[in-house]
Amino acid sequence: MDGVIADTEAQFMDWYEKEHGIRVPREERLGVPEQDGFPDKTAVRRYVYTPGFFRTIPVMPGAIEAVKTLMEDYEVFIVSAATEFPQCLAEKLEWLNEYFPFISWTNIVLCGDKSIIDTDYLIDDHCKNLDFCKGKPIMFNGSHNVNQLHHTRVMNWDEVLALFAQEELSV
């Protein structure tokens, strides 16, 4: 969800700018872990525990249409590491209901560790999830993961669709 269908980095930049009056561009965070990506090192950690943060994240460009397209051929589940931040659970469901109302509650998983999730593919922005996933891992590009190069990488949702179109051809 975060960093894949939700543009969590854009939200960090927006909230940081609101608080500190400075817009720290993505280029300055390349290869930097998310929590260290801004001059005020307490910011990210504070934001993710603030009510409203997860409810108001902008949708990742192209995500809504691309997920709809994938659902024509695949059963799509939203699997979000969320139980670390109890206040975000309801916000994440409300967010999904607003932007992805076509995804049923049956296909939403709010979890911690994703190691027990068994899907044919996993699109994620973190190696901690992709390295041990049971299906094919797909790294969704984000500033923090640009140096983690051992998984197939997609730069955006157009590239996700292109990848799956190719998968279908190769079956």
Next chain:
Amino acid sequence: MDGVIADTEAQFMDWYEKEHGIRVPREERLGVPEQDGFPDKTAVRRYVYTPGFFRTIPVMPGAIEAVKTLMEDYEVFIVSAATEFPQCLAEKLEWLNEYFPFISWTNIVLCGDKSIIDTDYLIDDHCKNLDFCKGKPIMFNGSHNVNQLHHTRVMNWDEVLALFAQEELSV
């Protein structure tokens, strides 16, 4: 969670008694789907959407000590069908933090359909989850499931521990 570590049926009986002044014993619900288990057929459906319902469910007898014992040899995950009832998400986490504080947020999964959960065992009170699980299914006895006989059944948490002790002997 419900019907396994949380005695959801006891909570239904308590809430029904509070509302209607009648205690409908377990014996009258044998083989009856949960939502049909009380004379007022609207009751169960109303209760599960009522704030506070999930937060105040009594713990299943023996569950806390048994889960602690299992954690000596197994990695235990709590996997709860919860996304159908958005108001219950935070309540379920709070409930777990109160009664099972030794279970990390990393090992909590709040989901819909459990079909993408891949564990070696699944202890559950519903065939809809057990029939398609990837590991060994274990049916936790409940009034509503007494006629569903195609899975190994445990009557209580003592029997869960006995079953796993036997599993270890047979390895």
